[in-house]
Amino acid sequence: MSQDSDNPQAFIADLVARSRAAQKQIEHYSQEQVDALIRAMVWSVARPGVAEEIAQFAIDETQLGNYDGKFLKIQRKTRATLLDIIDDKSVGVIEEYPERNIRVLAKPLGVIGALAPSTNPEATPVIKGIHAVKGRNSIIVAPHPRAKLTNKKICDLMRAAIKKMGAPEDLVIGIETPSLESTNELMRQCDLVLATGGGAMVNAAYSSGTPALGVGVGNAVITVDETADLDAAAEKIRISKTLDLAASCSSDNSVVLLDGIYDTMLDKLRAEGGYVCNADEKTALRNTLWDDELHINTAMVAQPPEKIAQMAGLTIPEGVQFFIVLEDGYGPKHPFSGEKLSVIMALYRARDIDHAIELTRHIQAYQGQGHSCGIYSNNDHNIMKVAENTYTSRVMVNQPQSASNSGN
Numbered sequence: 001m002s003q004d005s006d007n008p009q010a011f012i013a014d015l016v017a018r019s020r021a022a023q024k025q026i027e028h029y030s031q032e033q034v035d036a037l038i039r040a041m042v043w044s045v046a047r048p049g050v051a052e053e054i055a056q057f058a059i060d061e062t063q064l065g066n067y068d069g070k071f072l073k074i075q076r077k078t079r080a081t082l083l084d085i086i087d088d089k090s091v092g093v094i095e096e097y098p099e100r101n102i103r104v105l106a107k108p109l110g111v112i113g114a115l116a117p118s119t120n121p122e123a124t125p126v127i128k129g130i131h132a133v134k135g136r137n138s139i140i141v142a143p144h145p146r147a148k149l150t151n152k153k154i155c156d157l158m159r160a161a162i163k164k165m166g167a168p169e170d171l172v173i174g175i176e177t178p179s180l181e182s183t184n185e186l187m188r189q190c191d192l193v194l195a196t197g198g199g200a201m202v203n204a205a206y207s208s209g210t211p212a213l214g215v216g217v218g219n220a221v222i223t224v225d226e227t228a229d230l231d232a233a234a235e236k237i238r239i240s241k242t243l244d245l246a247a248s249c250s251s252d253n254s255v256v257l258l259d260g261i262y263d264t265m266l267d268k269l270r271a272e273g274g275y276v277c278n279a280d281e282k283t284a285l286r287n288t289l290w291d292d293e294l295h296i297n298t299a300m301v302a303q304p305p306e307k308i309a310q311m312a313g314l315t316i317p318e319g320v321q322f323f324i325v326l327e328d329g330y331g332p333k334h335p336f337s338g339e340k341l342s343v344i345m346a347l348y349r350a351r352d353i354d355h356a357i358e359l360t361r362h363i364q365a366y367q368g369q370g371h372s373c374g375i376y377s378n379n380d381h382n383i384m385k386v387a388e389n390t391y392t393s394r395v396m397v398n399q400p401q402s403a404s405n406s407g408n
């Protein structure tokens with residue numbers, strides 16, 4: 001696909017026209033036809049050999065994250081999301097209420113405009129793509145410029161798979177020459193915006209005049225109580241914190257330990273590769289990760305701990321997987337309470353589960369409210385308390401947050 005974005009309005013209008021024409025060709029597809037398409041889309045990128053190639057390609061282009069994390073996201077998260085939605089009915093009557101003489105029908109929206117971040121270029125286009133096509137919609141993906149080649153590679157694979165199935169390849173279109181102007185124009189001309197990225201991007205989506213669903217800052221907070229399997233919790237926190245070098249918005253940004261297990265759990269986190277920073281090291285990280293206006297230093301995002309230490313002027317032992325910064329506050333005066341997009345984790349001590357919930361709410365009132373949190377516990381009362389009293393859309397229980405917080 002050759003693209004020319006010198007005139008963003010005309011450029012996007014042409015893409016939308018192509019996308020809309022493709023969508024019209026499948027708007028009467030059966031459930032079986034739709035499901036066959038999305039299976040083919042996922043297989044095109046997640047099949048052996050291709051997933052590995054995409055993972056390395058994304059690393060080479062973006063210089064964000066690591067190979068293992070990229071591979072797991074493209075090979076497992078896409079397939080897991082497919083399994084979540086494959087049996088859902090999205091064609092025809094999807095609900096019936098005979099006693100009220102009501103039937104609910106699923107109908108396509110049209111052209112979906114999808115915004116994809118540079119931190120997750122390997123999975124976001126696929127997951128948004130299969131959700132769009134599942135509803136008999138088409139999709140145009142606007143990538144971050146830093147990931148435009150990865151986006152093209154993935155979209156081309158899905159297009160080829162769609163064409164092989166006898167459907168129009170323009171059901172998926174990737175913008176090859178992304179710009180702020182073309183992204184804004186896409187949001188104005190499409191029928192629904194799916195925005196994943198920073199707060200400014202999400203706000204722009206909601207201000208575009210087009211219906212939008214947005215996900216911005218994550219800043220997940222994880223609580224560990226006295227009933228948890230502490231060895232498993234420590235291992236899963238390490239897995240989540242280090243997956244793709246914390247490029248995911250679902251990475252553990254803050255961990256809250258209840259007082260009774262604080263010291264024991266901290267030792268277990270150390271054993272998993274956590275490095276506890278002293279006051280001077282905390283200050284050095286603070287001054288390197290944020291500027292005076294609390295903008296994140298993008299050179300620190302999704303980088304290995306050795307590089308972060310070098311940039312901050314720290315000396316760390318071999319085997320460090322992530323940094324632990326002891327914290328007791330929240331808000332702008334305590335920036336470690338916010339999203340860090342790096343293998344740096346804030347650690348809090350809570351008196352009890354109510355105090356842990358209070359901390360979670362304060363931390364996410366600063367950044368991440370409405371996103372997600374998690375708890376390691378075998379106490380149903382505590383689990384339900386967190387679910388009912390945090391301002392989050394999803395609470396993960398006894399699971400590595402960033403590795404499992406997607407799909408249904």
